Amino acid sequence: MNILLIQPPIQDFYRTQFREYPLGLLYLAAALDKAGQTTKILDARKCKKPKKIPIPKQLEHLSNFYHTDSSLFKAYYHFGMSDEEIRKLVKEYAPDILLINAMFTPYVNETLNTARVIKQALPHVRIFMGGHHATADPNSLLVDDTIDCVIRGEGEVSLSQILENQKLPRIYPEDKPLRIDDLDSIHPPAREKFNSNDYQLGRKPYTMILTSRGCPHQCSFCSAHTLSGHSYRTHSVDYVLDEIDGCVKHHGIQIIDLQDDNLLYDPDRIKILFEKIILKYDNQCPEFMASNGLNVAHLDLELLKLMKQVGFLKLDLAIATGACASRKKLNRPETLSHYEMILEQTVQLGVAVTTYIILGIPTQPLTEMKETIKYLKTKPTLISPSIFYNVPGMPIFDKIQPYEHLHEHLARRSSAINCFGDDFRREDIVELLMDIRTHNQSKIK
Secondary structure (H helix, E strand, O other): OEEEEEEOOEEEOOOOHHHHOOHHHHHHHHHHHHOOOEEEEEEOOOOOOOEEEOOOHHHHHHHHOOOOOOOOOOOEEEEOOOHHHHHHHHHHHOOOEEEEEOOOHHHHHHHHHHHHHHHHHOOOOEEEEEOHHHHHOHHHHOOOOOOOEEEOEOOOOOHHHHHHOOOOOOEEOOOOOEOOOOHHHOOOOOHHHOOHHHOEEOOEEEEEEOOEEOOOOOOOOOOOHHHHOOOOEEOOHHHHHHHHHHHHHHHOOOEEEEOOOOOOOOHHHHHHHHHHHHHHHOOOOOEEEOOOOEEHHHOOHHHHHHHHHHOEOEEEEEEEOOOHHHHHHOOOOOOHHHHHHHHHHHHHOOOEEEEEEEEOOOOOOHHHHHHHHHHHHOOOOEEEEEEOOOOOOOOOHHHHHHHEOOOOHHHOOHHHOOEOOOOOOHHHHHHHHHHHHHHHHHHHO
16 A cells, blocks of 8 residues: 655644654654555645744734744744645655644644545545544544544554454554564564654754653643653663664764653663663764753753763753742652752753753742743753643643633644643743743843
């Protein structure tokens, strides 16, 4: 069978381009190729220049904050190929089956539109969807007959048999999502599907690697477990070394982003991995990063030294908030005292630090957010704020819905600032964002 895997376009005020690397589709393509299928990947999100488009009617209220004179976001854009470009390329490939990546909740409309465009061009093609959002809220993708089946969970091992099954229910599996126990049983991502220079960071060939899946922690604001669960499963160290070697030798990769949900959960394993990388590459390691954020609880000085030696130029440390009471409510595992120690040791080693925090959780008082920012301003770190938005799969999803301005997926995005608290509104969060931006700019200078 000819199978086409698609990453659809998105529409938003901004994008984080390097975070859009289609790792999941590369895993699926590798599994299907191994099973004897013929695959091709269409990254319909890639474009030379985004197209400015009108703000959706539901989000028009944001034009008060985002406009040509704003220093945050100036316009609303379509990032990716046009409908006509997608239609043309899909007809040229003439697939038997289409698999569309439905990863992100706020982009459900773009995902469904892509499917409808293709269905109009190829009425008889079978269309499947999978990914994080597909796993968390499959019914939102079945609003009409465009989609034949939504696959929930990790589908690599049995995907070929699933796609060939003509009698699948529209949601598969119907009970709990698919999970893979033996990660070494799956084939590494099919990076040969792309030219290495197609994905760059700072003009260097870039890729993502997963050394593990799942996170045992129970952070109330996190939905990562929806796709990969709480059970912590790992690749063997040798498997990861072979994948890194393939990236460097066969694809010329210079930056490797370790994208695990909880990279450091087993610090002894990671220390062994880094020691073997250092030994193998003899101080000629590629550059490493972990842009998902690192859990400070599992860091110590020995591991920090190894991370510097292995090629980390910067560490992204995640603490969510500086307030102890809220940290307890959010089920954060690290302590602030340990964060401060790790931060000091990291800086002493000459490694830069960015600290991740969350703004706008409705149960989070405005004074607490301000205090967290004030606290971090005194530390040798840049501040990276994430604006909370409520998505299916979060343990607190139902609890937070009464605080939402709009109760629809389109508004469940960071840029919409869609959740308000008892003592803050959208303008308060915008003010905090501006304050952080000014602070970071002064630090960089």
